[in-house]
Amino acid sequence: MADKNTQHTPDHSRRRFLKYTGTAIGGVVVGGVIGSAVSGGFKKDTPQTSPTPSASPNPQVTADYNQAPMFLNQLQLQVAEAAAERIFPKDDNGPGAAELGVAFYIDHQLASPWGVNARTYRMGPFVKGEATQGDYLSIERHELITMGLNSLEETAKTKHTKGFVDITPEERDAILTSMEKGEILVVNGITGKTFFNSFRILVMEGVYSDPLYGGNKNMAGWKMRKYPGNQMSYTNMIDKDQFVVMEPRSLHDHFVH
């Protein structure tokens, strides 16, 4: 479990070292997989070359070359992580959205067929119907989400003269609540409510989808709720009265076995 050092500014050289050692993730290093949104560590990091495993002083050192943002810019990624963390915060139960890699999950989804509404009906006219008739957005999902993230940032700047990642958690909650209530327009005609609802669902997906999508890091989302993930059979315990806790398995486990 992460310790209480999350509020301190991390020592960057130490952070970088620990970040690239497998043992450090979720241990000493604070915050999420893109750096600590709470301490603002990520945005202050300067670009650097990752140490290669063979050049490392520690034979266990590995860099995850499969992980990098596909879609969002750096600021949007940070705002996404900070907002996601408020929706699913770290607590005594375990990690929050930041540590679970939810920002990466969201980024990857925006770059996916889902982000460009590949399998939704897109022919016009786009007419605003009744609430019972569903979505009428003429913009694509990746546009809605990035506009929403930009709007979170702009609102923070207007209200607090600071960026979204630099205001207090309570101030972030207040802005998110205004979004949820539809008090903030994300873009002409689209309320923050539409963005917020979609973003909230993305966060839950990032917490609980298979780790292959970039979130639910180390299956920690599943572990918190004792969900066993990808198991081939429950035949031997389906009739049991007592609750059975088992080590979760991911689709990766399924694939390599």
Place this chain on the structure above:
Amino acid sequence: MATKMPKVPVVIVGMGWVGGIIAAELTKQGVKVVGLERGKPRNTADYYMVHDELRYASRYDLMQDLSKETVTFRNTEKMAAVPMREYGSFLLGEGLGGASVHWNGQTYRFLPYDFEIYSKTVERYGKQKIPEGMTIQDWGITYDTLEPYFDKFEKLAGISGDAEQNPMVGKRSAPFPTKPMVKTPVLKLFEDATKKLGYHPYMMPSANLSEQYTNPDGITRAACQYCGYCERFGCEYGAKADVIVTALPIAQKSGNFELRSYSNVTQVLNDGKKASGVVYVNTVTGEQFEQPADVVIMASYVFNNIKLLLTSKLGKPYDPATGKGVIGKNYCYQTNGGSATGFFDEKQFNLYAGAGSLGMEIPDFNGDNFDHTNLNFIHGAGIRISQTGQRPIATNSVPKGTAAWGGDFKQKSLKYANSVLSVSPQGSSLPWKHHYVDLDPTYKDAYGLPLPRITFDFEEQDRQMIKFVAGKAAEIMKEMNPTTIGSSDQLAPYNIVPYQSTHNTGGVIMGADPSTSAVNSYLQMWDAENVFVVGASAFAHNSGYNPTGTVGALAYRAVEGIAKYLKQGGSVV
């Protein structure tokens, strides 16, 4: 110009449950059949990585690509219909096997009452019991006539169920082919509570095999592993019956069957009295083909059956102003609401494990199994508990008053992740003069055809029914003794956004009278003797039961009609 293919005796539009069963049975008899499927071919090997909630449940991997075709919807004729741009209320299948691949496997038979709903309602309560505008009618067939066909479908699929006959549902001529599924602690809790209240619980008839089974065609399938991934997923074991692991291999083995995938039918060629074949588009190349046939079987989903008949100008379109005409008439759905949720502070259940049709029902408030004399509705709902596998993205129940996000939400959703049970009514849906499907005047599909337009809402009948069964569900949940209960007996207007049920019915309904129905009891069109329209589109109303058992029975009934027609021609009734 369409390329003309050599004529075949039978062409089937859509290779789901219905198309597969008809193909298997006709080819067994030596009839040559061509099956057209707009989607891709697939089999159990494609589900190796199927335990992926995001891909299949949240992103609808197995469902129809809505960028090509969808439906439009409005609650009433006063509203302008808008397209269903993304999935919500119901999920349309696509690809070989259709919805049989992604269903849960809950395989009920409709009640004897359902098939004679008009006569039996009038007989017991008088004509005035039926409100103005409600268009219930008899189906032109009785439960007893349909019983052998139910039996055939259940034997094909290997349906699991209780050995003893429940007194409140239709009488069976033979026991279920396989034993019931495992009665888990969750189910036992429901069973004890409902028995204590004097009700008649029974195990949900299940197409997830409770044990290894060999069907009458000699196909052996493995038992269900209770992995918790049924609805919206394909079964990698083949334990969940679908058409690919049951009927299709029989058709393919016969040597008389040709399957054409990526073939989207856009027209039924006809002269107003008979069909001469179909036109389809190869969805890969865009090329058009004409497939002439002696008999055309329409076996796609409800909306597509209706749409193709309307765009092909076959049968009389329904006119809601006069109530005349039949194609598009009596569109019904499923009325779900009034469930009771129990939060158990001191108990954890193994809710991650389960199967699509692992559950129990009481039929005491379904159909006309209870007296409606002093009630403002007819029919009712099956009240159930099920353990389908609680997947974590979809299931985050929290007690009332908890915020939808933030620390308190996280804490409560984790606390109750394995401690929440629901007792849920699945209510009938009865037809009204002003509920129907026609063609949208504005929106088109990728092939230039108009989208089907749904005009539908819940009525006072439905609100009264939900209020009544919500009370029963809450009573049962209370008896199950949770720490807190959440329930609601209010039914909001029909909204196409939240998922409710993929039990859309009607539009090409069966009956004994050509002026009020589109097909006869063999699913043969009154207006075109060589066209059979088979599926839930034939339901004159929807019961409080899942439709597939009855759809399967109607497919076997249609086979008999088609065979008869091939021999003698003319109307088979």
